[in-house]
Amino acid sequence: MSKTTFRIGKVRITIDGVYSDSTKYSILATVTNEKRTKVYVSKVDNNEGNLLTDATKWECIMDCETAVDEATKKIIEEMESTDTSVTLSPNKMYEFPEMASLDITLATPIANELNEYQFSFDSGATATTFSVPSGIVWTSTLTIEANMHYECNIVYNSNDDAYYGIIVGWARD
Secondary structure, three states: OOOOOOOOOOOEEEEEOOOOOOOOOOOOOEEEEOOOOEEEOOOOOEEEEOOOOOOOOEEEEEEEHHHHHHHHHOOOEEEEOOOOEEEOOOOOEEEEOOOOOOEEEEEEOOOOOOOOEEEEEEEEEOEEEEOOOOOOOOOOOOOOOEEEEEEEEEEEEEEEEOOEEEEEEEEOO
């Protein structure tokens, strides 16, 4: 009985480290970009001097940079001075201009998510009249002063069924 051998080529990827344009990569070789935030696999044999952006030679199989950017992207909502009574949705940033008064309520937390309520506002020559729901545990006493900019962050902790807040203010230019 005769034996037949078939050469099927490379059958698994190899890890080849950070890409170098002076290295000759075989098909299925994997490399990272210089920042090590993306992983590419070679589509061809003898892949030398071809930029990672050349989609005919390289396939991006993991893009951690974009994934992290998307995961941490904040939705920013620009508010008007007439938006004096607002229900904040979690995981958005609300940016208010100078406000004479501001009455904040919090939308119901989203199950199985970090629920972070964020907003900023400016207090004018007369301090902003400011109200938030009772029961928030603050890191310091809430005092709103005139001619200040404020940033506020309130987090809902589902384990405690409680809201924790911090507000920081500094003088406006």
